Amino acid sequence: MTRIVEADLCVIGAGSGGLSVAAGAAQMGAKTVLIEKGAMGGDCLNTGCVPSKSLLAAAHAAHVVRTSGRFGVNGHEPDIDFAKVHGHVHGVIASIAPHDSVERFEGLGVTVIKGAAHFTGLREATVNDTVVRARRFVLATGSSAFVPPIDGIDGVPYLTNESVFELTERPDHLIVIGAGPIGMEMAQAFRRLGSQVTVLEAFTMMPKDDPELVDVVRTRVSSEGIDVQEGAAVQRVEKAGNGVAVVWDRDGAETRTTGSHLLVATGRRANVHGLNLEAAGIAYSPKGVAVDNRLRTSNKRVFAIGDVIGGYQFTHVAGYHAGIVIRNALFRLPAKVNYDAVPWVTYTDPELAHVGLTTAEAEKRDDVRVLTEPFSGNDRACAEGETDGLIKVSVGPKGRILGASIAGPRAGELITPWTLAVRRKLKIGAMADVIAPYPTLGEISKRVAGSYYTPTLFGPRTRRIVGLLQKLG
Secondary structure (H helix, E strand, O other), X not given: OOEEEEEXXXXXXXXXXXXXXXXXXXXXXXXXXXXXXXXXXXXXXXXXXXXXXXXXXXXXXXXXXXXXXHHOOOOOXXXXXXXXXXXXXXXXXXXXXXXXXXXXXXXXXXXXXEOOEEEEEOOEEEEOOEEEEEEEEEEOOOEEEOOOOOEOHHHXXXXXXXXHHHOOOOOOEEEEEOOOXXXXXXXXXXXXXXXXXEEEEOOOOOOOOOHHHHHHHHHHHHHOOOEEEEXXXXXXXXXXXXXXXXXXXXXXXXXXXXXOEXXXXXXXXXXXXXXXXXXXXXXXXXXXXXXXXXXXXXOOOEEEOHHHHXXXXXXXXXXXXXXXXXXXXXXXXXXXXXXXXXXXXXXXXXXXXXXXXXXXXXXXXXXXXXXXXXXXXXXXXXXXXXXXXXXXXXXXHHHEEEEEEEEEOOHHHHOHHHHHHHHOOOEHXXXXXXXXXXXXXXXXXXXXXXXXXXXXXXXXXXXXXXXXXXXXX
């Protein structure tokens, strides 16, 4: 028999954004239903951020052993047990999973239903034998790996982020199609864990980031033996013994690269199919669900958040969306999204982080200065032997901070104060005035900010003023 469930709010998708909405709504007193057809925690916990950063941590440990001779420590080629690496990755997932579990959310008062939901009306969704009727809905179905229609792809085994973390044996030669953040993170991780790695990219590596900073990462990964082929248009893939071959073209010259494993890292697509969005009057395209600046769909009682709306596909953006939806759906406040200060990080080594306007965007404006400072001038970076990289900060009229980009050690941590600065429209003097502890990598932010004043502080006018004051006694 069909069961009817009435709710104030129904969330479809138990990834990071959906979980945040459900937890917040339930704890604020709203009768909340959460529907999830797969694993609780979604992509971030199970096949995304958590396993990828866990694998990167293992790769970093191997790299430290391999390169520690530069510090006078017995550096050597590490003996890597890839099955134990797999165990580490899945152990981290298991340690975090209880926080995202059905039991925890039911303890918060959320009604959790496992199954695939689809809309059957403007304010109604069906899952299994249950019909959920809610005052408002939140679509948080996320995204999935996009596999382009490469000739022969269906005839060979290939990996995506949804399967690569299931490997219990190290690939001998991993071919990666795509040199975006996911592709480059996995390329470096597997190389440091002992695999031969080739990366094929149709355009340029990490195209959304500052080219000068990308070159810092490019130089490092190349020095570690990763073969990055940019401008490589993949023509077809085919079986090659027990492995796979990728045939690619550049400037009319065809090349055949053979490897043991193939990883496709060519972007992501919003999960919009199978939801019967038409029944709820929700407009969408292959790029995602259309929303306004309050994250409402064309059906104003249905919100959509996170990857399913396209745009910034980051866990932290989904969490930000959750707060916007709660203010709108529960408190009827007209909260709107603001993407002026969305940070992103690629967790290669060195890391590459950015917030605000890129240098290219800033330089299109009038009266903009771009400040730079290399890590080679930072004492902590010198002490740790991590001097590759630099910080670039764009400063607008009257000293307002417009954006910052960092390629260097722990850039993902260093970007946070710049995110605050862009978000709060702070001026460069605020960062220059900070007392930074010594010796820290964070000093680089104070130093680059201080360079804004160098031309005037140490210029002829200042020298004349100081000279005059000294004559006065």
